[in-house]
Amino acid sequence: xxxxxxxxxxxxxxxxxxxxxxxxxxxxxxxxxxxxxxxxxxxxxxxxxxxxxxxxxxxxxxxxxxxxxxxxxxxxxxxxxxxxxxxxxxxxxxxxxxxxxxxxxxxxxxxxxxxxxxxxxxxxxxxxxxxxxxxxxxxxxxxxxxxxxxxxxxxxxxxxxxxxxxxxxxxxxxxxxxxxxxxxxxxxxxxxxxxxxxxxxxxxxxxxxxxxxxxxxxxxxxxxxxxxxxxxxxxxxxxxxxxxxxxxxxxxxxxxxxxxxxxxxxxxxxxxxxxxxxxxxxxxxxxxxxxxxxxxxxxxxxxx
Amino acid sequence: xxxxxxxxxxxxxxxxxxxxxxxxxxxxxxxxxxxxxxxxxxxxxxxxxxxxxxxxxxxxxxxxxxxxxxxxxxxxxxxxxxxxxxxxxxxxxxxxxxxxxxxxxxxxxxxxxxxxxxxxxxxxxxxxxxxxxxxxxxxxxxxxxxxxxxxxxxxxxxxxxxxxxxxxxxxxxxxxxxxxxxxxxxxxxxxxxxxxxxxxxxxxxxxxxxxxxxxxxxxxxxxxxxxxxxxxxxxxxxxxxxxxxxxxxxxxxxxxxxxxxxxxxxxxxxxxxxxxxxxxxxxxxxxxxxxxxxxxxxxxxxxx
Numbered sequence: 122x123x124x125x126x127x128x129x130x131x132x133x134x135x136x137x138x139x140x141x142x143x144x145x146x147x148x149x150x151x152x153x154x155x156x157x158x159x160x161x162x163x164x165x166x167x168x169x170x171x172x173x174x175x176x177x178x179x180x181x182x183x184x185x186x187x188x189x190x191x192x193x194x195x196x197x198x199x200x201x202x203x204x205x206x207x208x209x210x211x212x213x214x215x216x217x218x219x220x221x222x223x224x225x226x227x228x229x230x231x232x233x234x235x236x237x238x239x240x241x242x243x244x245x246x247x248x249x250x251x252x253x254x255x256x257x258x259x260x261x262x263x264x265x266x267x268x269x270x271x272x273x274x275x276x277x278x279x280x281x282x283x284x285x286x287x288x289x290x291x292x293x294x295x296x297x298x299x300x301x302x303x304x305x306x307x308x309x310x311x312x313x314x315x316x317x318x319x320x321x322x323x324x325x326x327x328x329x330x331x332x333x334x335x336x337x338x339x340x341x342x343x344x345x346x347x348x349x350x351x352x353x354x355x356x357x358x359x360x361x362x363x364x365x366x367x368x369x370x371x372x373x374x375x376x377x378x379x380x381x382x383x384x385x386x387x388x389x390x391x392x393x394x395x396x397x398x399x400x401x402x403x404x405x406x407x408x409x410x411x412x413x414x415x416x417x418x419x420x421x422x423x424x425x
Numbered sequence: 426x427x428x429x430x431x432x433x434x435x436x437x438x439x440x441x442x443x444x445x446x447x448x449x450x451x452x453x454x455x456x457x458x459x460x461x462x463x464x465x466x467x468x469x470x471x472x473x474x475x476x477x478x479x480x481x482x483x484x485x486x487x488x489x490x491x492x493x494x495x496x497x498x499x500x501x502x503x504x505x506x507x508x509x510x511x512x513x514x515x516x517x518x519x520x521x522x523x524x525x526x527x528x529x530x531x532x533x534x535x536x537x538x539x540x541x542x543x544x545x546x547x548x549x550x551x552x553x554x555x556x557x558x559x560x561x562x563x564x565x566x567x568x569x570x571x572x573x574x575x576x577x578x579x580x581x582x583x584x585x586x587x588x589x590x591x592x593x594x595x596x597x598x599x600x601x602x603x604x605x606x607x608x609x610x611x612x613x614x615x616x617x618x619x620x621x622x623x624x625x626x627x628x629x630x631x632x633x634x635x636x637x638x639x640x641x642x643x644x645x646x647x648x649x650x651x652x653x654x655x656x657x658x659x660x661x662x663x664x665x666x667x668x669x670x671x672x673x674x675x676x677x678x679x680x681x682x683x684x685x686x687x688x689x690x691x692x693x694x695x696x697x698x699x700x701x702x703x704x705x706x707x708x709x710x711x712x713x714x715x716x717x718x719x720x721x722x723x724x725x726x727x728x729x
Contacts, residue, residue: 305630305648337722339643341643344610346611378726379726379729381725422680
């Protein structure tokens with residue numbers, strides 16, 4: 122097993138300018154694991170309720186995702202209701218029903234506890250710490266995401282998590298809130314001063330910025346003709362990012378740069394349709410063609 | 426004479442989080458012509474008042490800028506007062522004193538009327554049309570900028586200008602207002618449907634997007650440690666963009682791509698200090714090093 126992701130699996134009700142879905146598979150671990158599955162072996166640790174559709178578990182498994190850590194619990198699956206009607210870049214949460222996710226206590230089997238790549242998706246930082254402590258040895262690379270809620274109510278635990286990860290992936294607004302800085306290079310420097318070697322600051326339709334030791338990369342968002350549903354774009358980015366790094370099994374400036382573009386590539390597919398509808402049905406050719414489109418989107422000639 | 430720019434010369438009073446200046450040389454034609462002067466011959470057509478400092482004219486001339494079209498008129502130089510205190514990306518205009526610029530009627534001498542590259546900076550579109558009609562032959566390339574005021578009060582004349590230019594450079598917010606679209610590729614397509622072959626949509630700290638016939642380029646903003654004063658960034662972009670195109674004397678997808686990065690390079694210098702303080706004192710090495718920094722900011726390796 123190359124990559125372990127611990128995060129949420131959810132049924133989402135989403136409304137966007139393109140339409141409405143009442144219950145679609147979502148959650149950070151879903152987007153992450155499906156995106157990463159195109160590059161590397163992935164195991165998913167999470168919890169679902171007794172209402173979880175066997176077809177959804179089968180979809181994971183069709184992508185080669187190890188779901189032995191996806192526990193089924195009595196109760197209902199985590200449910201998020203949100204909309205992007207005013208601003209396609211900004212989800213407005215209408216309702217959160219934690220359901221079985223409210224009592225989630227990640228338990229790692231021995232097959233998972235020695236994964237060399239670990240992604241701590243956006244969950245309570247105390248649980249993120251618990252997962253880190255459950256690893257039999259320190260993974261080669263640990264990345265984490267977080268959100269405003271944990272910055273507000275669990276800052277000490279979150280800072281502890283951040284001090285222990287290699288890369289923090291975080292939305293720009295939340296990165297500003299975390300660091301109390303508002304100028305991108307200052308935000309990135311402040312995050313790196315908390316411990317990580319690198320950080321990816323996610324900027325919605327403006328793409329993402331990767332900052333590492335003495336370098337930065339501006340990864341644009343792909344100018345898609347239609348953005349249908351931005352839900353899961355950030356976790357798809359993380360899945361492509363970690364999936365690529367695990368596939369090359371090397372984490373350095375050069376691989377991080379390419380990984381950020383792979384992340385952008387996978388995020389660009391996710392937003393093309395509702396939920397996982399586009400992401401789950403990609404071919405290698407689709408991915409290579411979109412990656413090449415990013416090459417074209419960023420290429421220019423030397424100054425002559 | 427390779428490039429003719431028609432636009433404003435101003436004294437600006439500016440306050441930013443980094444400080445305050447009571448009267449600094451500015452105006453679209455100032456930033457444009459100084460930025461372009463590093464690449465190509467430039468002539469500036471505009472008007473100043475009797476208060477115009479001879480040292481400022483000498484600064485243009487030290488950059489090889491032809492100021493024979495910079496008319497001196499009785500009265501005061503155009504004066505803009507603005508601040509960027511709440512949002513470094515968004516100028517708030519506190520006062521505009523048009524002064525001699527209110528009666529500006531561009532007159533082109535014969536040395537200017539056959540320039541192969543023409544930049545119509547942000548002025549009344551009726552004057553932009555008059556300049557276009559004054560050219561002895563249609564220039565090889567015409568680019569224009571505009572602003573919300575003209576979209577509001579002179580839309581028919583502005584649409585006439587846009588139908589006659591090769592490239593429209595425009596702020597994202599104003600591009601949305603102009604096209605009544607809000608998704609970047611739709612905005613760009615709508616502009617191109619009005620006539621231009623290409624458009625540069627300026628996105629402040631998020632950089633600029635170039636759209637042409639079947640291609641697009643995401644030009645990032647440089648993640649500078651400190652942004653001191655964003656005034657003139659867009660006109661400096663335009664100056665670098667047109668200056669580079671005039672220097673290679675070829676306008677096609679490949680040269681437009683490089684030109685957009687040269688534009689971003691020049692804009693990145695402008696914002697590093699108040700007014701023209703940084704832009705006016707560059708060396709070729711400074712420019713090459715910053716351009717190379719853009720190469721590093723955008724480079725990644727193939728998907729392996």
